[in-house]
Amino acid sequence: xxSNHSQRARVNEDGNPIIPADVARQYGIxxxxxxxxxxxxxxxxxxxxxSHLAKVNxxxxxxxxxxxxxxxxxxxxxxxxxxxxxxxxxxxxxxxELDSSPSIFFGGFxxxxxxxxxxxxxxxxxxxxPKVELITNGMLLTEERSRSLHQAGLSFLWVxxxxxxxxxxxxxxxxxALPDIFxxxxxxxxxxxxxxxxxxxxxxxxxxxxxxxxxxxxxLKMSTRLGVSRYLVTNVIPYTREMCEERLYGRAMDTLAGVxxxxxxxxxxxxxxxxxYTRDPLIRIMSANPQYYQMDSSLAELRGRCPFIxxxxxxxxxxxxxxxxLPLMHQYESYLMDMPRSVKRYVIGNITERGIKDIWxxxxxxxxxxxxxEFDFSPCTVCASCQMAESNEEDCYGNIFPTCGGCLxxxxxxxxx
Numbered sequence: 240x241x242s243n244h245s246q247r248a249r250v251n252e253d254g255n256p257i258i259p260a261d262v263a264r265q266y267g268i269x270x271x272x273x274x275x276x277x278x279x280x281x282x283x284x285x286x287x288x289x290s291h292l293a294k295v296n297x298x299x300x301x302x303x304x305x306x307x308x309x310x311x312x313x314x315x316x317x318x319x320x321x322x323x324x325x326x327x328x329x330x331x332x333x334x335x336e337l338d339s340s341p342s343i344f345f346g347g348f349x350x351x352x353x354x355x356x357x358x359x360x361x362x363x364x365x366x367x368x369p370k371v372e373l374i375t376n377g378m379l380l381t382e383e384r385s386r387s388l389h390q391a392g393l394s395f396l397w398v399x400x401x402x403x404x405x406x407x408x409x410x411x412x413x414x415x416a417l418p419d420i421f422x423x424x425x426x427x428x429x430x431x432x433x434x435x436x437x438x439x440x441x442x443x444x445x446x447x448x449x450x451x452x453x454x455x456x457x458x459l460k461m462s463t464r465l466g467v468s469r470y471l472v473t474n475v476i477p478y479t480r481e482m483c484e485e486r487l488y489g490r491a492m493d494t495l496a497g498v499x500x501x502x503x504x505x506x507x508x509x510x511x512x513x514x515x516y517t518r519d520p521l522i523r524i525m526s527a528n529p530q531y532y533q534m535d536s537s538l539a540e541l542r543g544r545c546p547f548i549x550x551x552x553x554x555x556x557x558x559x560x561x562x563x564x565l566p567l568m569h570q571y572e573s574y575l576m577d578m579p580r581s582v583k584r585y586v587i588g589n590i591t592e593r594g595i596k597d598i599w600x601x602x603x604x605x606x607x608x609x610x611x612x613e614f615d616f617s618p619c620t621v622c623a624s625c626q627m628a629e630s631n632e633e634d635c636y637g638n639i640f641p642t643c644g645g646c647l648x649x650x651x652x653x654x655x656x
């Protein structure tokens with residue numbers, strides 16, 4: 240069931256809606272459980288309960304075959320490692336103990352295809368999950384590995400590409416060759432077409448910066464010919480002082496971003512051509528008004544909402560440590576409004592010691608999800624005026640570690656597949 244799909248539901252004699260059994264199963268709706276209702280102008284949006292584990296992010300390794308300007312490894316000194324067979328066995332057995340099968344995503348902060356057992360991992364994941372995805376930089380996507388991933392049952396492949404020319408691409412991803420990546424994607428697609436007669440699921444993830452944003456239109460044009468069906472554009476996370484100069488969201492983090500939406504006038508706008516008449520006015524309108532709505536959607540709705548909690552996801556690092564999200568999976572330094580900010584790792588349990596069901600249902604994890612869903616944190620992303628904003632250990636609202644007011648994911652600036 241996709242996000243834009245509608246189904247009819249009946250109402251019983253007591254006036255209560257009856258949710259179809261397959262929908263209830265997919266979204267973890269159980270008798271006696273809680274439901275979250277978001278009111279919209281045209282009706283009520285029913286959210287997945289935060290008690291339902293719907294997605295497991297697995298980091299096969301923190302090692303990578305490239306050296307990129309944008310990489311988190313530029314600001315940490317953790318030892319590199321890869322998931323062992325016994326740890327992955329625990330991941331699989333733990334997922335099998337869950338009441339429903341979550342989707343599985345191989346990613347994290349390393350290159351999944353550099354793990355020698357990655358194809359076997361995908362195959363085992365597919366045996367217990369209806370949807371298995373993986374993200375790669377594309378350099379190790381050889382013809383042999385592409386065929387093996389298809390045979391293993393990979394549902395969707397994401398490729399990170401941050402440029403449209405070999406020169407602009409290698410300026411960011413040092414050690415990579417864009418023509419090789421395009422050729423690898425083409426082979427991946429043709430092999431799948433030859434094996435199944437259908438197009439595979441291929442997505443492109445693009446980290447937008449000052450130095451490469453002009454490449455995006457051409458990249459979209461080029462990659463569409465390769466069978467790419469989904470695109471995800473995210474901002475850069477400045478792990479170094481150099482990357483602070485590459486941000487495209489300086490004005491977007493102004494004071495209006497921290498003001499409750501009820502204080503800001505709403506502007507409803509229809510679809511409109513972007514041409515010599517509208518380009519400049521539209522840019523000024525969108526830059527100045529965070530309550531800019533088009534087709535009943537607004538970027539302002541992304542603010543103060545943790546995507547990991549809303550997706551019902553968890554993250555397992557290569558060493559088996561379980562964290563509630565990707566940003567808390569490792570310890571690192573980054574910059575918030577040009578101010579250095581230390582992010583301390585938050586681990587709730589380790590899969591080698593406790594089952595994933597036990598960790599997910601633990602009081603600590605349940606309380607954390609509730610706290611983040613309410614999101615009553617200080618607005619560090621727009622303020623950052625005190626020492627408390629220099630780390631995620633406490634904030635000026637009295638919250639203790641981990642605090643999420645300075646999280647760029649929760650404000651919609653950073654996005655993950």
